[in-house]
Amino acid sequence: TKGEFTVTGIYPREMTEEQLIETAALAESYSEHPIAAAVKAACRKELSMERISDTEEIPGHGILARIDGKRVAAGNMKLMAAENISCEENCGMGTVIYIAVDGKYAGSIVIADRIKPEAGEAILSLKESGVRKTVMLTGDKENVGISVAGELGIDRVYANLLPGDKVTQVEVLLDELSEGEKLAFVGDGINDAPVLSRADIGIAMGSMGSDAAIEAADVVLMDDNPMKIASVIRIARRTLKIVKQNIIFALGVKGLILILGAAGIANMWAAVFADVGVAVIAILNSMRVLQSK
Incomplete structure (x- = not known):
C-alpha cells in the first residue's frame, strides 16, 4: 500500500x-x-x-x-x-x-x-473478491499505522512489530481462520520473508522486493501495483474452475466409453476419441484462460 x-x-x-x-x-x-x-x-x-x-x-x-x-x-x-x-x-x-x-x-x-494512489481501490477490490478481513502488520509507529489503516479501510492494524513479532501475529491470525479459509500475506522486504513462508499464501512484490522475500513467496508480482493482488485471485479462481471442468469432462467421457465398451457397443474410434479427442478438447478449454482480461 x-x-x-x-x-x-x-x-x-x-x-x-x-x-x-x-x-x-x-x-x-x-x-x-x-x-x-x-x-x-x-x-x-x-x-x-x-x-x-x-x-x-x-x-x-x-x-x-x-x-x-x-x-x-x-x-x-x-x-x-x-x-x-x-x-x-x-x-x-x-x-x-x-x-x-x-x-x-x-x-x-x-x-x-506516501500511500499509493491505487491502494484504497486495491483494498476495496480485495473485499469485492471475497476477502473477509484485511490486516496490516507493520514495524512503523502505532499512530502511523492507524492513520494509514483508517485512510485505506483496513480492518485491523498491528504496529511496532519486529520480524519475529509478525510471525507470532500471523500464527494468531491462522488460529482465527474458519474451516476452508486461507491466510494470504503480501510483503516486499527482508523482514517479511519469515511471514511469507509461514502464511498459507505468500505474495511478494517483485519490483521492489528483496531477494529473500521473493524466494520465500508462493506468488511473485512483477510490479508493485497492489491492484494486481485482486487480479491474481480472479485468475486463480478462473483457472481452478477450468481445471475442474476438464477433470469432470475427461473422467465422464472415459467412464462412459469404458461402460459402452464393456457392453460391446463402443468401437475402436470411440476409444481413440476418449483418449486423444478428450485431451485436445481439454487443451482447447484450458486456452480460454488466455482470453481473461
Whole structure:
C-alpha cells in the first residue's frame, strides 16, 4: 500500500543537517530497503564506499557500520536501546531513524511514505473478491499505522512489530481462520520473508522486493501495483474452475466409453476419441484462460 519514501525532517544534535544526512546515507549505502533509498536520495554529496567498513544490518532494528573509523548506529529506538545509547524520542509523523556516532546520540531523521494512489481501490477490490478481513502488520509507529489503516479501510492494524513479532501475529491470525479459509500475506522486504513462508499464501512484490522475500513467496508480482493482488485471485479462481471442468469432462467421457465398451457397443474410434479427442478438447478449454482480461 505504500509508495515512495521521502525525508520530511532532519533533527541534528551533535552535527549539522548535512553531516547527519551524509552519515545516515553512508550507513545505509549497502541496504536495498526503500527507507535507505530515501535517505541516500536526500544526500546531496557523492558517497565514497571506501569510507565504510564492517556493515551489519539487523532486521527490525537498523544498521551498524564503521564510517571513517567511527562506529555508527542508524535505526529505531530498539537499536538505540540495544546499544545503550540515550536519546530523545522524536514524535514526528513517520518512520524515525536515530543516528549515533561512537555511542553518542547525533540526531534523527523523519521519513514519511506516501500511500499509493491505487491502494484504497486495491483494498476495496480485495473485499469485492471475497476477502473477509484485511490486516496490516507493520514495524512503523502505532499512530502511523492507524492513520494509514483508517485512510485505506483496513480492518485491523498491528504496529511496532519486529520480524519475529509478525510471525507470532500471523500464527494468531491462522488460529482465527474458519474451516476452508486461507491466510494470504503480501510483503516486499527482508523482514517479511519469515511471514511469507509461514502464511498459507505468500505474495511478494517483485519490483521492489528483496531477494529473500521473493524466494520465500508462493506468488511473485512483477510490479508493485497492489491492484494486481485482486487480479491474481480472479485468475486463480478462473483457472481452478477450468481445471475442474476438464477433470469432470475427461473422467465422464472415459467412464462412459469404458461402460459402452464393456457392453460391446463402443468401437475402436470411440476409444481413440476418449483418449486423444478428450485431451485436445481439454487443451482447447484450458486456452480460454488466455482470453481473461
